[in-house]
Amino acid sequence: MKKILLVEDNEMNRDMLSRRLERRGFQVVHAADGEQGIRVALAEKPDLIIMDMNMPVLDGWEATRRIKANAETAATPVIALTAHAMTGDREKTLAAGCDEYDTKPVEFTRLVGKIAALLDACEGPQ
DSSP states (O other): OOEEEEEOSOHHHHHHHHHHHHHTTOEEEEESSHHHHHHHHHHHOOSEEEEESSOSSSOHHHHHHHHHHSTTTTTSOEEEEESOOOTTHHHHHHHTTOSEEEESSOOHHHHHHHHHHHHHHHHOOO
């Protein structure tokens, strides 16, 4: 069972996404802000991180930079999740170290496709 860390400050979004991911067979662990996300990533060693970019305490951009700078978590794929779908936002998240980008409101089928592609890429050729 693949483990996903969901870093999201909105409790309703966190609950909805968690339940849907768990129904797809993923184990989901949570963090409510970027600082907590870094701690959980180090403790839980998730297979993938879904990172909200706009959060209190520490935003997703800085949390991702720190996760990618740490040798223990650098290889963990990160999907940026943001309501900001402005020109340049995708590039900004990729520059921060995110491996993929998706927008809110979440189109769940598209998000699961991105999760599957990143997890497959991590496993490499069989």
